[in-house]
Amino acid sequence: MDLEETLRDLAPRLLRYGLARSGDLALAEEAAQDGLAALARRWRRSGPPDQAGGFAFAVTRRRLFRALAKRRFLAPLAALANGHGRHPDADPERRALSRADLERALAAIRELPRHEREALLLVAVGELSSDEAAALAGVSRSALKMRVLRARRRLQVILGEGDTR
Amino acid sequence: MKARPEDAPGERPDAADSLSERLNAVLEPPPAAVERVVRGALAGSREAGRRRRRLGAAAAGVAAGAAFLATALLMIVQLRRPPIPPVPAPARSAIEIRNDAGIVTARSPSGRLWIVGAAPRRSVAGSIILVHRGGNR
Numbered sequence: 001m002d003l004e005e006t007l008r009d010l011a012p013r014l015l016r017y018g019l020a021r022s023g024d025l026a027l028a029e030e031a032a033q034d035g036l037a038a039l040a041r042r043w044r045r046s047g048p049p050d051q052a053g054g055f056a057f058a059v060t061r062r063r064l065f066r067a068l069a070k071r072r073f074l075a076p077l078a079a080l081a082n083g084h085g086r087h088p089d090a091d092p093e094r095r096a097l098s099r100a101d102l103e104r105a106l107a108a109i110r111e112l113p114r115h116e117r118e119a120l121l122l123v124a125v126g127e128l129s130s131d132e133a134a135a136l137a138g139v140s141r142s143a144l145k146m147r148v149l150r151a152r153r154r155l156q157v158i159l160g161e162g163d164t165r
Numbered sequence: 166m167k168a169r170p171e172d173a174p175g176e177r178p179d180a181a182d183s184l185s186e187r188l189n190a191v192l193e194p195p196p197a198a199v200e201r202v203v204r205g206a207l208a209g210s211r212e213a214g215r216r217r218r219r220l221g222a223a224a225a226g227v228a229a230g231a232a233f234l235a236t237a238l239l240m241i242v243q244l245r246r247p248p249i250p251p252v253p254a255p256a257r258s259a260i261e262i263r264n265d266a267g268i269v270t271a272r273s274p275s276g277r278l279w280i281v282g283a284a285p286r287r288s289v290a291g292s293i294i295l296v297h298r299g300g301n302r
Contacts (some may be wrong), residue, residue: 003207004203004207007203007206007207008199008203011199011202011203011206012193012194012199014202015192015194015198015199015202016188016189016192016193016194019192019194020188020192025194025198028194029194029198029201029202032202033201033202033205033206033209035206036202036203036205036206037205037206037207037209039206040206040207040209040211101191102191102192104191105187105188105191105192109188124184124185124188124189125185125188125189125192152184155184156184159184159187
């Protein structure tokens with residue numbers, strides 16, 4: 001797989017992951033682009049890394065973490081300046097998504113404990129292997145699988161309770 | 166590298182896959198966003214590489230310019246410095262002419278003494294004249 005193919009494979013996975021983590025497509029785009037640009041630089045400089053997906057996800061996670069921390073820190077100021085916080089529906093592309101389903105899924109994901117949420121997003125949304133996700137989360141493979149299992153069960157319960165269709 | 170059912174032991178594979186599919190369907194980004202991200206990453210990494218190369222070239226240019234300036238300054242300082250006078254060779258007394266109480270005598274370094282004669286009248290005090298050989302004054 002060449003560089004562009006790899007980027008095309010990773011881009012939607014990183015975007016889904018970023019959107020699930022932040023609930024903001026614009027922020028997800030920025031973080032995903034940073035992760036992919038870092039991967040492309042690394043690829044051009046010294047060849048493809050052993051785990052291209054893990055590399056791009058590691059950079060994207062860091063960017064998201066920083067951006068979300070900054071946003072949380074500045075949220076009171078932004079609310080004061082605008083009268084309200086940034087509304088996710090300000091993005092026109094975001095409006096094109098099935099808003100109700102998205103909001104419900106994001107709300108359900110947010111209800112998960114942090115470690116389980118991260119494990120589930122890396123594996124189920126980011127489509128990383130258990131080994132890659134475990135390395136990123138800094139836990140053993142079996143611990144990660146246990147977190148994913150628990151998160152899946154919890155999420156099914158949450159979504160099942162909320163699903164009235 | 167799709168999420169594999171065996172990643173969740175004990176979970177029914179169809180249920181796990183169904184959940185992932187539902188999540189991914191809901192979170193699926195617009196194709197335009199995917200394209201933007203890929204293009205941006207490719208362009209960004211190239212731009213970063215160019216910027217790094219430009220910065221490297223600029224740093225090398227600045228270093229070369231600084232070295233040239235330093236050399237030029239050093240040369241100017243060297244040119245403007247006054248020439249160091251040559252160190253005179255140590256003078257060696259050749260002959261000593263002495264006026265002792267109106268009698269002028271001359272003594273060679275070897276100790277030979279000549280009586281030159283009476284000193285002129287206008288000379289009122291004793292004086293010694295040393296004639297140096299090899300002096301440049």
